[in-house]
Amino acid sequence: MSTAELHTLTGAYALHALPESEQRAFERHLEDCEACTQEVRELSATAARLGLAVAEPSPRDLRERVLREITTVRQEAPAHGRRERTGGRGRTGRWYGYALAACVAAAAAFGGVAVWQNQLAQDARQEANQAQRQNEQLAQVLSASDAKTSSSELTGGARGTVVVSQSQNRAVFLASNMAPPPSGKVYQIWFNDEGTMRSAGLMDPKASDDAVLLNGPVDQASGMGITVEPAGGSAEPTSDPVALMDFPTA
Template structure:
């Protein structure tokens, strides 16, 4: 087998699709080829992550279609006389079409839900990062040297406290003893810009006692309000406010 052929076997190696002889030959080649070794490692790690996901058996039609497409894609070797590295040391090639098709076959073998599970994990990680940033911003407002608070009774018997920091130009709302909103409804917060209400975000219906960072800068707002709105929020208040609170001086 030529060196050019060996360069195209990273995908098949990662998916254990080589014969014993081919596998041994590729491993000897990869011992001296950093680009192939790295690529095979990355593909193997991807296959392992897919394998750890909760899966279900794909339909016979899906697997047959993928396997049929593999046979119609021509294998593409590296281009040029130096396919492994650019002058800067970076890899100068991409996965061959054969390797990509092999990866797709691997996904089908692991199950049709593997990619979905991976995407869900990515989404969960992004949400966790966003929550962490929000928590940091809330803490910064509460700990600001110029933080000022104002507390008021809510129409449903609960209490609401707003904390404002002019130096950070942000505000935090904290509710206590507030009932969950009616089904299909949500609590929406508003900035009071001289009588004009500007949306400041929604409260999580399942976590009404959690501090909320009002969306957007305080700017010239003189206070805030809270109303009950349809799920998803409204452009302008559609109900009487549970409370209108003037910001502390």
């Protein structure tokens, strides 16, 4: 397996989805590849967050209910040395029915867990693949031979850098020391198309340092702006810009 192929296995490795032979080869590759090591760390953290997001704790009163039921259920005497009546279901028939019902319920529960785990794995794979594609696209912009960079000071002591590649027709915004947005708000980035603002995505409200691959092509945009919007973003700016930056031209 070539080194180029190994670079594409970070998502599958983070989800423990590689065959044993490929896993061993990839782990040897990790010993010398800091970029893949970092990407695996980030993808593993993403998968863990997905798991926590859908996990549901047991009801608070579950333990108390079980203990209470134990005290009220009569223990069945040993069957050794006695015979149960065969006329009608009797106690054995009832307990067999209870046991069968319990087995069916358990099977259904474990089946539900299996479905849930499978869905979680699929969601994690999709999230990991999307993150990997974005990281690859972001790296392509930053490493493009025609990449041009422009930096400026933003409000509150923050600093912003925009990198534009005409060959990729994409742009990346790098922020450092950004103050968190107000509660329930988010920073939204906009392309400036000759005065018309076109949404280019949202920044992570919890990250003071962030690297954002702007959504959509640069096309004829001459710059970008940042506004404070309600969580989830807006179709058009609803506040004055907290930052305006021109794209580099030379």
